[in-house]
Amino acid sequence: MLVSITFDVEHDCPPYLMTTRGMEEGLPKLLDLMAEKNVRATFFFTAEMAKRFPGLVKRVIDEGHELGSHNYNHERLDRLPRDEGERTIVKSLEVLREFGEVVSFRAPNLQFPNYYYDILAKNGVLVDSSKATYKGYREGVRFFGEVLEVPASTTSSVIRLPWRLQRLIHARLREPRVYFAHPWEFVPMQKEKIRWDCRFNTGNKAIELLGMLIDHYRRQGAKFLTMGEYYELYQKLKR
Ligand SMILES: [Zn+2]
Numbered sequence: 001m002l003v004s005i006t007f008d009v010e011h012d013c014p015p016y017l018m019t020t021r022g023m024e025e026g027l028p029k030l031l032d033l034m035a036e037k038n039v040r041a042t043f044f045f046t047a048e049m050a051k052r053f054p055g056l057v058k059r060v061i062d063e064g065h066e067l068g069s070h071n072y073n074h075e076r077l078d079r080l081p082r083d084e085g086e087r088t089i090v091k092s093l094e095v096l097r098e099f100g101e102v103v104s105f106r107a108p109n110l111q112f113p114n115y116y117y118d119i120l121a122k123n124g125v126l127v128d129s130s131k132a133t134y135k136g137y138r139e140g141v142r143f144f145g146e147v148l149e150v151p152a153s154t155t156s157s158v159i160r161l162p163w164r165l166q167r168l169i170h171a172r173l174r175e176p177r178v179y180f181a182h183p184w185e186f187v188p189m190q191k192e193k194i195r196w197d198c199r200f201n202t203g204n205k206a207i208e209l210l211g212m213l214i215d216h217y218r219r220q221g222a223k224f225l226t227m228g229e230y231y232e233l234y235q236k237l238k239r
Pocket residue numbers: 008010070074107108109
């Protein structure tokens with residue numbers, strides 16, 4: 001059984017807030033949890049957050065996780081002309097690659113027109129995780145040209161649902177199960193003027209629930225993969 005824990009590392013709840021509480025308080029707690037559970041995760045950073053919080057990028061890399069790109073400053077690719085979208089991707093890779101290798105990408109809001117696969121390939125990106133099974137993408141893991149698509153399985157708020165409810169959802173997901181969450185979900189957002197589904201069970205409750213999710217899969221003998229590891233796996237299958 002293959003499971004992936006991924007984080008979209010961005011300012012708080014874009015585009016509604018401009019604060020960075022998730023970076024200051026949420027991400028250190030997430031890194032502590034991943035260390036405690038001995039899980040290597042993928043952290044898709046916006047270049048903007050990497051520039052403002054370089055110590056956290058270094059921690060991600062030093063603790064054995066994968067660093068990926070979540071574009072420059074959370075620009076939505078479906079709302080930009082193609083050449084401008086390309087520029088934001090290239091700029092984000094330039095900044096992030098100063099910290100280490102970057103081979104994976106996730107588009108903000110999981111909005112990713114297919115013509116961007118070629119642009120990723122041209123820029124040395126091997127894996128994309130911008131498609132989402134819960135948004136109707138049904139093709140599973142597959143190559144688009146040179147780039148391997150590893151779709152996200154559920155929306156992020158699922159892993160904040162009460163455990164007895166969310167476990168019914170997990171049981172129905174296709175493999176590999178790719179979860180994603182944001183640092184800002186791990187600080188209390190209950191008082192912010194954002195959508196309800198962005199607020200419930202945020203803070204320490206979310207940390208507790210993510211820990212339960214990891215334990216649940218551990219008990220079943222699941223293997224936790226980073227995005228780059230899927231590329232190695234599927235390259236082998238291709239041969
Ligand atoms: Zn995002």
